[in-house]
Every structure is written in structure tokens, then in C-alpha cells.
Amino acid sequence: MPTTPGSTVPALRLAEVTKSFGSVVALRSGSLAVDAGSIHALVGENGAGKSTMVKIIAGLYRRDGGTVEFQGQEVDFRSTAEAKAAGIAVIYQEPTLFPDLSVTENLFMGRQPTNRWGRIDRRAMRAEAEAIFTRLGVDIDPDRPADGLSIADQQIIEIAKALSLDARVLVMDEPTAALSGNEVDRLMTVARTLRDAGCAVVFISHRFDEVFDLCDTITVMRDGAYVSTDAVADVTVDEIVRRLVGREVSDLYPKQHAEIGEVLLEVTGLTQPGLFTDIDLTVRAGEIVGLAGLVGAGRSEVAQAVFGVDPYAAGEVRVAGERVPPRDPVTAMDLGLALVPEDRRRHGLVLDAPIGRNITLATRGRLSRGGLLTSRRENATAKEWAARLEVKAAAMDTLAGTLSGGNQQKVVLAKWLSTAPKVLIIDEPTRGIDVGTKSEVHRLLSSLAADGMGILMISSELPEVLGMADRVVVLCEGRKTAELSRAEATPESVMTAATSTATGAGSGPGSTEMEHAS
């Protein structure tokens, strides 16, 4: 081991690492060097290749090229178990726990302490779990099942796992995305403690205040490649943002002016115990309403309930004054609602079916003649929509699963737009889409609003919400904590509301007048 104290060998070094999936290049040239006793920020837009790099470090993916060195020695982990054994712990964006098993078992699965007969020593296991939770200063019952834990608690369990591993390198992939203010503080304290104990910490986050507060070094990635590494003290937020976007930010969101008309979607008192409580919101013609909040705040759940996919216990949904019955998406569609779901591969598309069939899925009744639907009619309609949205594909019989993320999203949009909806609910419109197509999607949403459609846009990307929305509704832990006009919506005001625990923070209903800043 060449790691004598004070040595200059980084704890973890990646140089020009590449990774492709089929024809899609996820990582063109990833480089990173993290020292022991340092907290190293890794920033980049969604799709910049950070998560791919993390998965290579974790041993989940194997790199196609480049070098990875751990404590000075070249390594090539073939499984997560190997990486773990070497001393690398990874906390993923979305915690992965076993819902049926107890918290303690989740902590130690695969490496439980055993007694001299090779049996699991439950008492020792539980004692260690308690010791770790005490050290972290959290109150989680080690015996309860992991099912139903909040994302924050699940993150804590992931961190506890890393602690019990005694990791030399700890990678945190957006650990704070779903946490509220004091949970973030708790996490940052833990990260500092680990750093002081000589651990090399990689911290991935979109929140620059955290990055600049916590980290000492910062590496920027863009479009699957390394851009720069600096000491945090030497750079400014503006400089970093410029580097990771690669252009000026102002021209990112082409917001058109639209006439705001009558109320199209009206949701009152929507409640489903455990998921969301007393949600009121309205969307007017020509308006884009942003639905913001942290991961797990209940935004997608509200959208699914409004569209009738999921049930709700109380409340009412109206489209253009007509009541939408609960749990009846077909009627919701007939009344003029459309929902572009968050997970387009699982909920938005039939991956094994051609593009043409995907686009016409929602209008098949209208297209068929005497109960029969020919591919010719399907493709004729689909072609029209594909052309309008500029779907890049060889032919209408190309399978949807083979398209890039951006083109898949266009296919899903085409499907719903062909139903001529009054209100379009769109969940994470640009997740996993490359930068170029992103602005195409934004331009499209903007022009749809200009044509008088009402749009409810759920997004975790703050710049997207601020750039596109006429009004921002913020949810936190299933409650509406703020409704902000375009002028009032700033990164600070939205984040404050998204992390305030329903104490009436943010602006009240009095400030919901629409003012146009654009």
C-alpha cells in the first residue's frame, strides 16, 4: 500500500474513463482525482455522465477504457462486492433498500457479523446498528421494516451502511436532493466527520450553496467529459455554471408571451392519506404552472391522482368546469386531460412497439373504422405528428425502445398532443434528455401554452421551473407550502418553501396574482 500519511497519491483517481451502452456514449472521457481527507464536489447537468462514473467506481458497470486507480493501484472492480471490500462505499441518488427486511438487516446484508459457528450474530448486529445510529444522532428503530421510511431516513441508512463499512472512499450521488434543511445539515456534519477521519468524499449535488459550503475542491463535467478541477476558493458560482452549461444561461429557456385565459384545471382539497394533503391548484389557459418540490414531496402522486391513475380520499378535480371522476383516466382523457409520465420507458411507451403505434395509442378509437385499425392509417396520422415534433427516426416502424431519450419523449408528447388536450400535465419533461433536445422540448411547451393550452409542469430542475413557469406551486412532504408568481419565484424562495415543513412558510394565497415578468 503506497498510502503513507502525507503522500500525494490520490485515494481515488479516474483518468479518461469511457463507457458506452450500445450506440449511446454515456461517458466520453471521465477524469477525477480525490484526495484522502477531502470533500470533492462533482457537478454537471443531468446526463453529463456523473452517475455513470459513480456506477463505474461502485463496480456496477465496467469501464470500456481509461484507468481507475484506488490508493495508487489500478483496479477493475467486477462487482459491487469487490468495490465494497476494497473500501469504496456509494450512496445512490435513490436509496435501494429491501422493504421487507428490518433496518438492521438492511445495514448488514451480505456481511453480517457471525459467531464462531458461522451463524449470524443478531445481537452483535443490532448493537452495532444502535451504536451507528447513536453516532449519527438519529432516532430510527433498528427493528422496523425499511418499508415506509422517508427518503431522508433511507439516506441515513445508506450513510450508516458506509460508516459500518469503514469506507476509505465515500461517493454520495445527490444525497441532498430529497432532504429538508436540518436533514441536510445533519448529512453535512456526517460528511465533515468522515473527511476529518481521513476518508475521501465525493459529493454530487446541484445545489451550489451546499457545494461551496461543504467541499474544498470542485470538478465540472459536461456532455460525458471532464471540463475542469479547481479549489473551491478559486472559483465563483457563475463561473462554474458557465462551465457546466457551456453557454450563457439566459438563452436556455425560450419563454413566449401567452394570453392567460379562463381556468382550465381546478383542483381543490385533494387528499390521500400518507401521500398528499389538501392540495389546491389551478391552471389557466395559456399558463405554464410549475409544480416544484423535493423528490418524494408528492408531486408525481398528485399528478397521478388528478389524471385518475391513483385514488384519492378527498377533494375534487375539474377540467373546464366539468368534474373529473376519481380513478377514471379514460374519462379524464375525454374531458381533455393528458399526462406525460415521469418514467417514459415504463409508463409512457410500449418499448417493443413501433413509433407509429405508440403515437396513435391514445387515439385508436377515433382512428379505427368498424373496429379495425390498419397500420396505414396509424402511420399516416403518426407521421404527421412525428414531423410536427421533429422526431428523428428512420421510419414509423422503428421500435420505440431504440430511440434516444429525447426522441422517446417527443413520441410520448406526440401521443398526447394528438388527443388535443386542454390541459397537459407533464412530469419531468426533460429528465435524461440531452441539452439540445431539451430546449426543443421547452420551446414546444412554450408554444403550446401560447396556443391556449394549460400546462402543469413537474420538474426537479430548478432552472427549468424558474425559466418556464408563469406560476410556481411548491409542495413539501405532501402539502402545498407556497404559490409564487413568476416574479416572486427565485431559487431561494422555491427552495425555502420546498424544505419548510408546512409551517405556512413562503407566500400565502394573497400573492397568487399573476404578474408577467417575461
Add this chain to the structure above:
Amino acid sequence: MTALDTPPAAGAASPSRGGSRLRNVLKARETGILLALLAFLAVTTAINPRFVFSTDGFRDLFLTPSILVVLAVGQAMVIITRNVDLSVGSILGLTAYLAGRLFLDTGLPILVVVLVAVLAGAVLGLVNGLLVAFARVPALVITLGTLYVYRGIYLQWAGSDRINASDIPDGLLSFGTSSLLGIPQLAIVSFVVLALAAYWMRTSRGGRELYAIGSDPAAATLYGLKDKQRILTAFAASGALAGLAGILYVSRYGTISSGVGLGIELEAVGAAVIGGVAIFGGSGTVVGAAIGAYLLTSIDRGLPILGIPDFWQRAVVGLLILGAIVLDKVLAERQHTKLLAERHRS
């Protein structure tokens, strides 16, 4: 042995550990099914005391389920990994016939034949496991295929042949009918199997990993668990237990024709499901599955006594399975909502 793996300790912040343990025992899925079994036995015995309190009745109470218990234990191990093994009936038949042929054609000692049969079962199970782990085809389809393949091999090999009790060594036959301290020896074998399996499932890393894999296969990969190896283990164990069940069959009935074990795989799945093993994996215990096997066979034997016509018996079993699945679903939903609601309150 009440192997309460991850009991649904919902409101778990309990002040007294002892109190919460008792509550866990009462809440456990196994307790409910055990109470159902005892209630059924009580009612049937009240109508006809001979059901339990005659020498034959008492013996049959333990003897009849013993083969199914062994199969249900193996089945539970597989289902806990979010898989299923439909080929156990064919493996049982094939190994029973293999044992018969060995007795008939060779002079091998009984113990060696038993080992060969168990080993053969394990190999057949391993084939299932390899196909499931590496072909990435659902176990339902794979083992449906091997169900027919193994049965086909058996039919081809045995033809219209039939092995009679006179061809089986007396030692094995008398083992199948004798008792130790009033408990049939076959039942004792099934108890030993059950105890070993329950102990392994609860206290070994391998056993716990079966639960983990069934609970969330993707998380198991992220944890770096050797999921393929564990799935192989589960299928090999299920096959080996089916092989053992084949021997138990020979020992009990002596006669081996080509219909041996036909359809018993569904009873094994039914026993596991009735006993609280979630069909989507991750929860339930082998003890529960064994109790499920007892309930199934007791109902089979008891319904005629209750005056319920023969052909209703299958319908009753079916209702039980449906009831168990619906109950599981309802309990899981309730538990999930409760945990969520608790989190929002705090």
C-alpha cells in the same frame, strides 16, 4: 421453533422488549394459520373424535402431510427468492422410480440409494436454477418446461413398468409405517428437514440473502450479493428435497407407477402461499409453509368427516389459497399505509 424473520413490528417503538416480542408472535402470519389449523382440527374432532383420538387418526394426522411438508419447505425457499419451482412433482416421481430401479437392479444398501436419490433431485433442481439464473426467463416458464421434460424422461424410462412393494427392501417399507414414541418416522424426517431449513433460513447469510433477493432483486445487485449463486442454492435445495420426498413416497407406499407425484407441485405452492409465503418473494417462513401443508392435508382428510362431498374439497382448497393471497395483499397494503402515515405524523 417460531422462526419469525422480520416480523411486521409496525408500531415498533415499544418500551418493553418482552412485550413487543409477544406481540410479534401474536401478529406473525404463522400464528394465524396455526390457529386456523387448530380450529379445523377441533371442529372435525368434535364431530368425529376418531379423527384425532384413534390410533390411526393420530398417526395419519402426522403421517399424511410429511411428504408435502418436505416439498413445501423447498418450495418456500424458492418462492422467497421471487421464483417458483413447478417441477418438484416430476422430480419426486423420477427419483422415486430411480430408487425403485436401484433396489430392483442393484444390491445397493438403502442409505446409498437414499443419497443417490437426493443427489439426483439436487442435480435436477440445479438445472432449473441454472436456467433461471442465466437464461433470464421467469422461473414459472422454466420450471413448467422442466415439469414436462422430467415427466417425459420418467415416462420414457418407466414405460408401463411398475415397481411393487415386493421389490422394495423391507427395511425401507417398515420405516414408512413405523413410529417412534407415537410419532411416525416419516413425520420425524419432515420435522428434522423443517428444523434444519428454518434454522438455516434464519441464521445464515445465505438464508437471509434469499429474503433480500426476493424483496428487491435490483437492490440485491447493488449490495453486491451473489444472487445467481443463491438462486442456484434455492433451486438445488428444492430439488434435493423433492428427491428426499421421492424416497419418503417409496417408503410409505411401496408401489411406484408413472403417475407418482402428478400435480403435487401445485399443492406445494398452495401450502407455501397459505402458510404466508408471499408469492412476490421477500417474506414468509418455511415454518409457515409447513403449517400450510398440514392445513391442506388435514382439510383433505377432514372434509368427508364434516359431510362435505368429495368434489367440493378442491374448491375449498382453492378458496383457501385465494383467501390467503387476498389476506396477504390486504395486510401488506395496510402495513404500508400505516408506516407511511406514521412517518407523516412524526
